[in-house]
Amino acid sequence: MIRSVAPVSRGRDGDLCYLLSRRHKDELETCQASAILCDKALQSLVPPHIPVLLAPKPQTAFAVAGALLHPNAMRPDPVLCESGISERAVVDPSARLEDNVHVEALAVIGANAEIGSGTRIGAGAVIGAGVKIGRDCTIAAGASVLCAYIGNHVIIHNGARIGQDGFGYAPGPRGMIKIVQIGRVIIQDHVEIGANTTVDRGTMDDTVIGEGTKIDNQVQIGHNVRIGRHCGIVSKVGIAGSTKIGDGVMIGGAVGINGHITIGDGAQIAAMSGVVADVPPGERYGGVPARPMKDFLRDVAEMTARSASRNKKTGEKND
Template sequence: MEHNHFFPPRDGVSLASLAAQIGAELLDASAGERVIRSVAPVYRAKQGEICYILSRRSKDELKTCEASAIVCDKALKSLIPDHIPVLLAASPATAFALAGQILFPKAMQPVSVSPTLSGVSPAAYVDPTARLEAGVLVEPMAVIGAGVEIGEGSRICAGAVIGEGVRIGRGCTISAGATLQSALVGNNVIIHNGARIGQDGFGYAPGSRGMLKIVQIGRVIIQDHVEIGANTTIDRGTMDDTVIGEGTKIDNLVQIGHNVRIGRHCGIVSQVGIAGSTKVGDGVMIGGAVGVNGHITIGDGAQIAAMSGVLSDVPPGERYGGVPARPMKDFLKDVAAALSQSESRKQKGGKND
């Protein structure tokens, strides 16, 4: 693969220095002066690149690996070819993530369309009543509404719309085409392209003349260090607030309904839908395409398998899966029983239902 001109290799950092910065042990000290310029997957890593492995399933990929170093843990150290230096780490994924941040710091934020811009572009609109601290960047075609407050070092990218009275903290990035209204945003928040924050929640009352719209007068509160993916929507509350807790990471194409409260340091994967007034605890992980019913509680540290349908409360620390979602051991038993019945019918010459 040719070098990616969007994120070209950097000047480089010595392997010894990189090991120290990511908290890994370089087993071959004589390789400490090797220069690392980029990251790569195991199977095509070349000189000047670093990669990592997490399981023995990567063993075959090592046959074509020519990396300048591999990050792994003690259990996998014996798999690494002798000619490739090992960076031993208790958590290889964390160490590799830190290495990527060091090598490609610009890739940690959405790419700017105006990398040389300082201040407010003359092609943007900023209402005279808006208050922008020092170092705020506003790119072309962005719109900043009345009474908006934006903290130092934040960037409002091309075509973003910041509605009246919205407050955005320091060090934030609001990416191209995103819209924010009725929202309070903390510090160091990243909102990716096309996200919709603070629009009406889905609330109607059936009547003799059809569906009557229920007023939605709450807010969206996004705490510090949250990241929200492209084209994700987060509805404002009906009368209370929709809250996204500190450090939570939300993937692309997620729908979060009104009055939902999500805890700290959660991970929510693409195409998840969370219905209104659900409470999600701290450290919860929700796999892709999960549907979560409204007015339920998912306890701290729970994990929900991809493609599940969560209809009722999930206790703290539990692993649930399936439709309806149930404890993982029960779900796996049900799957095994269904497969066994299907195989039995095949052997008897029956047809699958």
């Protein structure tokens, strides 16, 4: 009987674990799980007392199992166990809410907003005037959604800011003059946006996030950015305005991306990179400035070798 999931090092009776690499084989010494997911190449590492479930993609299988075992953990829990519309929420009379919408205390829903069935608006969240939110979405506590159209099955985590003004100014005789921001944010189905992430509204066009894209905590997405379907964007990424990102793009943590450039479908950007120019489809880039990964790794190897050589000469002089 499988009741929960756990890391290999502390798996116990009733737990399901997964093994991705030989680097974690030492953790098996303390594992007492009821089963381990792995591929055939790692099967021999698993102690004989633990049943093995073979899967070509064990991490994917583990994710599916986790969703089945812990369905309530698939989206943020409500702060209060209230159903329906809290008496302490503020909902404009012109807002249109379908049946089975839950609005927690201190949430505010503006004029002419529309919210679909099964959607939950968390405590203290703000839904601006004219915002449209689809069905089975979660807008977690403290988030704000303004000037936006949001599809179905979207999760927006605590403190995220969607649809505020972007950074747009023109130089004037007495300083910077604000450029009006009158576009929207369009978020398609099955998107997840992490805590304290910001997605700016478009200047005149729209900022768009494609279906199935997953965005981590503390990401900044500038105005008029267009992100394709099924992308993965890790924490601390900053994407400047009017950048176009294709489908299936993976961007590592703390990457900075210049504005008005294009990153092609299926590209991968290594963590801590600075992207200043277009990235072709399917390419792997890294470094500052970002360049093809083989070039980046060669440059790193050369710098490491030169540094080692200098250190050796310095050591000889000191001797």
